Amino acid sequence: MKLLLDFFPIILFFVAFKTWGIYVATAVAIAATIVQIAYLHFRHGKVEPMQWLSLGVIVLFGGATLLAQSETFIKWKPTVLYWLMGGALLVGQLVFRKNFIQSLMGAQVDLPAPVWRNLNWAWTAFFAAMGVLNLWVAYRFDTDTWVNFKLFGGIGLMLAFVVAQALYLSRHIKDGDPTPKDAQP
Template identity: 30%
Template sequence: MSERKINPMLKTGLELGPILGFFAAYLWLKDRIFTIGGTEYEGFIVVTAGFIPVFLLAMGLLWWLTGHLSKMQVVTAVLIVVFGGMSVWFNDPRFFKMKPTIIYVLFGGVLMAGLLRGQSWLQYVMEGVMPLTDQGWMILTRRLAAFFFGLAIANELVWRLMSEEAWVYFKTFGLTAAIFLFFMGQGRLFRDHGTQTDDNG
């Protein structure tokens, strides 16, 4: 089933809205303690508990409107439920903070597994988005796999060595900016290995 087109602003809102909502709610509730069922929960745990259904609702709406979710979105949703749920269940924020590490190691590992088989599984997922030669896809896949492993290491260093608030800023803005800058930095690759033809020529 092909993906249905929707307003790009709506699509972006559904993808980024829950993350920005988590950030805003954390800043509002970070210093508060909530007693629920006789157990004390820090604001971070309460915000995490609220983020899970909000994220799933946004992904559900995105799927309903477009008829499509990427494999990356599905895996991310599963890991949010598992690790976010563990943080809430055990009243321990470390599980949720480890989630980006697991996601990036998993994605990097999958790309590496394809490379070891002489294949670019990134090409299989994104070929319709970025027209590249086979060689270009292999180069981009190697770079992206290394980049994902780098993000995993960065996430571990930030949440283990810095404050919780610093990690929230890093998770909300730092990781997103890093991914944006990574693809912006691939301009020469896209230029040298692009397959689009000039229709005006």
Template identity: 35%
Template sequence: MTKPVFERDPSDPDRQKINPLMKLALELGPLVVFFFGNSRGEWLAGHFPALADIGGPIFIATALFMAATVVALAVSWAMTRTLPVMPLVSGVVVVVFGGLTLWLQDELFIKLKPTIINTLFGVLLLSGLLFFRKSLLRYVFDSAFNIDEEGWNKLTLRWGVYFLAMAVVNEIVWRNFSTDFWVAFKVWGFTPLAIIFTMSQMPLIARHSLEETEGR
């Protein structure tokens, strides 16, 4: 039987799982590279002439971001022999909009990427829950949380709304602040907000924990 290219359903016992810390590193690594590329773009251009041909710091950062995203997906594939669905979708958008950014030398496209990604994820999560009664969030957090179906549904609803809110925040930031501020906020703003939001969901996760339920 041909092995699936995409990650298996969370309920599939044959699904290969990545250590949560490694998974976090693969997701945050490209963002750190993006921030470094923008903040040290002139230094990189001076030491690597090929990068100077790409353009200013934001364009160098975009190129490195694209490369780091592809590398993260390749590492994930090497470890599990499957591709994670949500990071893959995000990676495709990064490559497409990053490519447009470099080709047209217009930073607008890379700034729109978080808006599009967050809107897409928000719509997918809410649509999967409302129309198909399926929690797509389990593909992201199944290795971290062991909760019942009701818990997954509530968590999916909250994350869907959160993603849509982050799309609005991105629009506000890039339209009203400098590129450097937007890049810094993309790494040091969105990431802490995601961590804070995740931590705020812990009471819900605790209430619906299967271990807690089974222990009663």
């Protein structure tokens, strides 16, 4: 359910774009994100900071798209969001000496400090690359191709990155069995 809720605005954006075009799709994405945040707030009493950031970015860039009647702004929205997330990880690591990936996942997974650091750098690089890739597709291809990439390419690359991350982490996660392997009867 949470996964569907997370992708709710982008799926509605995609459907609205295919049906009515970029401007209606942009308005739908803004409305869907507002509904998503309102639902989370009233249902769970808490909205994550990244979700607030996403709402701010879609309202700002979507609003600019609608006011200026220029699809350029909405095409920049994913890049800005990726770069803000990557920038937060970078600033956290370099300025505050805080690993935000570890802060998010540390309660679920016990990993050595170098692995957390590598994970933080990998996510930082991934977000930077996704921002560049979004702009490359936005400016090299037509809007229909960009929208398809936004849904299928962006989600597909994120899924591939998470799977690669899981494979990397599986080598470093400590076994939960407290019995030494050589002490078996």
